[in-house]
Amino acid sequence: MSRYSVFSLLRHAATGNRGWQRAWRAATPKASYDVVIIGGGGHGLATAFYLAENHGIRNVAVVEKGYIGGGNVGRNTTVIRSNYLLDGNTQFYEFSMKLWEGMSAALNFNVMFSQRGQLVTAHSADQLDTFSHRANVMRSNGIDAEILDRDAVRKLVPYLDFSDTARFPIHGAIFQGRAGTARHDAVAWGYARAASGHGVDIIEGCEVTDFVRQGDRIVGVETTRGRIGAGRVGLAVAGHTSVLAQKAGLELPIESHLLQAFVTEPVKPLVDHVVAYGADHFYLSQSDKGGLVFGGNLDGYNSYSQRGNTGVLREVCEAAIALMPNISRLRLLRHWGGIMDMTPDASPIISLTPVDGLYLNGGWCYGGFKATPASGWCFAEMLATGETPALVRGYGLGRFRSGHMIDEAGAGPFAWLQ
Amino acid sequence: MLRIDCPCCGMRDHSEFRYGGDATVERPAHDNPDGDAWYRYVYVRANPKGLHREYWQHVLGCRQWLVVERDTVTHSIHSVSFSRRQRA
Ligand SMILES: Cc1cc2nc3c(=O)[nH]c(=O)nc-3n(C[C@H](O)[C@H](O)[C@H](O)COP(=O)(O)OP(=O)(O)OC[C@H]3O[C@@H](n4cnc5c(N)ncnc54)[C@H](O)[C@@H]3O)c2cc1C
Ligand SMILES: [Zn+2]
Numbered sequence: 233m234s235r236y237s238v239f240s241l242l243r244h245a246a247t248g249n250r251g252w253q254r255a256w257r258a259a260t261p262k263a264s265y266d267v268v269i270i271g272g273g274g275h276g277l278a279t280a281f282y283l284a285e286n287h288g289i290r291n292v293a294v295v296e297k298g299y300i301g302g303g304n305v306g307r308n309t310t311v312i313r314s315n316y317l318l319d320g321n322t323q324f325y326e327f328s329m330k331l332w333e334g335m336s337a338a339l340n341f342n343v344m345f346s347q348r349g350q351l352v353t354a355h356s357a358d359q360l361d362t363f364s365h366r367a368n369v370m371r372s373n374g375i376d377a378e379i380l381d382r383d384a385v386r387k388l389v390p391y392l393d394f395s396d397t398a399r400f401p402i403h404g405a406i407f408q409g410r411a412g413t414a415r416h417d418a419v420a421w422g423y424a425r426a427a428s429g430h431g432v433d434i435i436e437g438c439e440v441t442d443f444v445r446q447g448d449r450i451v452g453v454e455t456t457r458g459r460i461g462a463g464r465v466g467l468a469v470a471g472h473t474s475v476l477a478q479k480a481g482l483e484l485p486i487e488s489h490l491l492q493a494f495v496t497e498p499v500k501p502l503v504d505h506v507v508a509y510g511a512d513h514f515y516l517s518q519s520d521k522g523g524l525v526f527g528g529n530l531d532g533y534n535s536y537s538q539r540g541n542t543g544v545l546r547e548v549c550e551a552a553i554a555l556m557p558n559i560s561r562l563r564l565l566r567h568w569g570g571i572m573d574m575t576p577d578a579s580p581i582i583s584l585t586p587v588d589g590l591y592l593n594g595g596w597c598y599g600g601f602k603a604t605p606a607s608g609w610c611f612a613e614m615l616a617t618g619e620t621p622a623l624v625r626g627y628g629l630g631r632f633r634s635g636h637m638i639d640e641a642g643a644g645p646f647a648w649l650q
Numbered sequence: 651m652l653r654i655d656c657p658c659c660g661m662r663d664h665s666e667f668r669y670g671g672d673a674t675v676e677r678p679a680h681d682n683p684d685g686d687a688w689y690r691y692v693y694v695r696a697n698p699k700g701l702h703r704e705y706w707q708h709v710l711g712c713r714q715w716l717v718v719e720r721d722t723v724t725h726s727i728h729s730v731s732f733s734r735r736q737r738a
Contacts, residue, residue: 542651
C-alpha cells in the first residue's frame with residue numbers, strides 16, 4: 233500500500249490522476265482466521281486495525297453484509313465530544329477524544345477531524361448549576377470544560393434566539409473547545425485502508441447467517457459466501473446485535489430503535505461550532521459543504537426499518553426554529569435513518585459473553601460514533617487477551633444484574649426513553 | 651407515520667399514542683424472590699426483527715392501553731386489541 237503524502241498528490245496530479253490504487257484490497261474469504269469480526273462499521277474496522285497494530289494479530293477478517301460505511305458510521309451526524317458526567321463514561325470518551333486527535337496521522341488518512349468546539353445551552357439557573365457540576369467533573373478528570381454566561385454565549389453564537397420572545401431564554405452554556413466533528417465515511421475508509429495494509433481481509437457483501445459450534449464453543453461463522461472458521465468471533469453490528477446474538481443463544485438487554493438525521497440546502501458559513509439545545513433534544517453543526525446537519529430524538533418504538541416517521545421531523549424542526557429562528561426558511565434537502573441498539577441505561581456494551589469464543593461490542597445508542605477509536609482499541613485488546621480492559625470494566629453485561637448501570641440520562645430501564 | 655386502529659376511537663395517527671414497550675414480558679409475582687426473573691422482566695428483550703407485540707396507550711384519545719401487533723421492519727400493523735382483555 234503506497235503512502236498518501238503531498239508528494240504522492242503531486243506525482244498523481246502530474247500523471248493525470250490515473251495511477252491511484254484501491255484504498256483497501258477486495259478480499260475473498262479464507263478457510264479460517266485467528267479472529268473474525270462481524271460488521272464492517274467504524275467499530276469493527278477500528279477493532280481489526282488495532283488488533284494488527286497494537287497486538288500483531290494480522291490473520292483477521294472483517295465480514296460486512298453490505299459495503300463498509302453503509303451502516304451507522306456513514307449515517308450519523310458526526311458529533312465528537314467527551315463531556316460525560318458519570319464514571320466509566322468520562323474516562324472512556326476522553327481516551328477516545330485523544331485517539332481522534334491523532335487519528336489522521338496514525339491512519340495516514342485525512343478524517344477531517346475539526347475541533348470546532350461544542351456548546352450545550354442552559355435555559356434555567358438550575359440547568360446551569362448541573363452543567364457546572366459536569367464541568368467540574370470533567371476538569372477533575374483532565375478534560376477541558378468551560379461554563380459560559382449569557383453574554384459569553386451571545387458573543388460566541390449570536391445567531392441563537394436572544395430576543396424577549398424566546399420560548400426558553402438562554403441562561404448560559406457548557407462549552408468543550410476540543411469537541412467537534414469528523415468526516416464519517418473517511419473514518420471507515422481510513423481504518424479499512426490501514427487495516428488492509430496490515431494484512432487484514434475486508435470482505436464486503438458477506439452476511440453472517442449463523443455460527444459454527446464445536447461443543448459449547450463458537451469456532452466460526454456461516455456466511456452467504458460460505459463457512460469461515462475463527463479462533464475468536466467479535467460481534468460489532470450496531471443495530472442488529474439482538475438478531476445475531478439470538479443465533480448464538482444469547483439474550484440481551486437491547487432494543488433496536490431508529491434515529492433520523494437531517495441536512496438543509498447549503499448556505500454560507502453561519503454555524504462555527506456544534507450547538508446543542510438544552511431545552512429539547514436538538515443539535516446542529518454546519519458541514520464543509522455548507523449544509524446544516526442536525527438531529528433530535530428517536531422515533532420512539534422498536535424498529536429495524538431504516539426510514540423514519542414525519543412526527544419526529546416536525547418536532548426536530550420546531551426545536552430548530554425555537555433555537556435559531558433565522559433558519560426557518562431553509563429547505564431540507566434530505567433526511568435518513570439508522571438503526572441503533574438501545575440499552576436500558578444508554579451506555580454501551582463491550583463484554584465477554586457466556587458463549588465461549590464470542591465477544592460483544594454493541595449497545596452504542598445515540599453516541600457511538602465518537603467512541604469509534606476507543607471502542608476499537610479496547611475491543612481489540614479484549615479479543616487479543618480474552619480479558620476485560622480496565623477502561624471498559626463498567627461496560628460489561630453483568631452490570632444489569634448487579635445494578636451498576638451507567639445511566640447518564642437517568643431515564644430508567646426504558647430503551648425508547650433513553 | 652404509523653396509523654393505529656384504536657378499538658375505541660378508530661384509525662388515529664400514532665402521535666396520539668404513547669409507546670409502552672414489549673407486551674410479551676411477564677411481570678414476576680410481587681413476592682418472587684428470584685433475582686433472575688426480575689432481571690429478565692426489567693431488562694431482557696427478544697427484540698424481534700419482524701412481528702412484535704407491544705403496548706401503546708391512546709393518551710390523546712380514550713386513554714386505553716392497547717396491545718398492537720406490528721412488524722418492526724415494514725411497520726404494518728396486524729392487530730390491535732385492548733390490553734385488559736388479554737390479562738386473566
Ligand atoms: C442518525 C444518527 C445520528 C447519529 N449521530 C451521532 C453523533 O453525532 N455522534 C456520535 O457519536 N454518534 C452518533 N450516532 C451513533 C453512531 O453512528 C453509532 O453508534 C456507531 O456508528 C455504531 O457503530 P458502527 O460504526 O460500527 O456501526 P455500523 O456502521 O452500523 O456497523 C455495523 C455493520 O454491521 C453490518 N452487519 C449487520 N448485520 C450483519 C451480518 N449479519 N453480517 C455481516 N454484517 C452485518 C451492517 O451492515 C453495518 O455495516 C448516530 C446514529 C444515527 C443513526
Ligand atoms: Zn382510543
